[in-house]
Amino acid sequence: MIHTKDITFSYSEKVNFSFPDIRTESGETLLITGGSGKGKTTLLHLLGGLLRPKSGSVSIGETSISNLSEKQLDQFRGKNIGLVLQQSHFVEAFSVLENVILASWLATGKKAEEKAKSLLKHLDLEDQMHKLTSQLSIGQQQRVSIARALINEPKLLLADEPTSSLDDENAFRVADLLSNLSKEYKASLVIVTHDQRLKDRFSNQISL
Template sequence: MIQTKNLAFSYSGKVNFNFPDISLESGQVLLITGGSGKGKTTLLHLLGGLLKAQSGSIRIGDTNIESLSDKNLDKFRGKNIGLILQQPHFVEAFSVLENVVLSSWLATGQKAEEKATSLLTELGLADQMTKLTSRLSIGQQQRVSIARALINEPQLLLADEPTSSLDDENAFNVADLLSKLSKEYGAALIIVTHDQRLKDRFSNQITLL
């Protein structure tokens, strides 16, 4: 589902990163760890098409995203890559349900309200759908982010530090939910984190040195 080869990136020629190759199938989970400054977030941004690699290739399904124009990459990302950030960003004036539906409309031009309702219910947010996201707890906001990332049934889920701001119970709940839902939706899941609590949760790991 995702395969990378010989990925390299540099910031102004001063900070250089050479990343290990990745090969991950649908429903599989990869945990990427490493200390500060080792390139974890840079790698995630490369995989999500938010940065262009200096060299190497990233293939998601049958598509080499490095060969896409910016316009086509935006379209591809919206339909095929779900991104979960450490600090969720929502449209503050929209309800929980409206924020999730917005993601489907931006990617496909269709408002998948029924699917959004089903996802939020599965994530335990059935009674929160009409609320503003600012009225939710951090753990609930993270689950809204998961619903938003899954609404278009992406091939790849990327989670950037999804548990670092959560207490133990919510951290493990979110990790288990991500793993369960990636299998259910047939998405490859890559979690980038320095959260040591997750190391015992996933056997498939890469540490950036």
């Protein structure tokens, strides 16, 4: 579902990255590991179209996102790429449910309320959906982020250090949720992490 070829990127003449080719199919999980400064988050942003490569290509399904205009890329990303970031960014004045609905409205112009409720129920957040996100634990906030990332049934799910701030129980729960939901939604899942607990949990790995 996603494949890359000969991707390079540079922030300056002194900071250059050359990344290995990636290929994952629907429902597969790939773990990207590596020390600080090796370009893990940079690669994730390239896969999500948040950065453009200096050279090489990134394709999701049949679409080469490297060739899309900014407007086309924004539209494509909203419908086909789900992002789970290390720090959850919510609209603080909105409830949990409203934050998830917002993601569907921004991508499609429609408010998928029933779908959002179903996802939150699936993630054991049914009793939390009318609370403000600030009233939730960090583990619960991370599950809201997963619901928001999945609301548009993306082809690609990208997770940046999704477990680094969680205790063991919640870290394994989030890792299993991401893996199981990517299979259920037939999405490729790419996790960027330095969390040793995840390295022991997924066999398909690339180290930068």
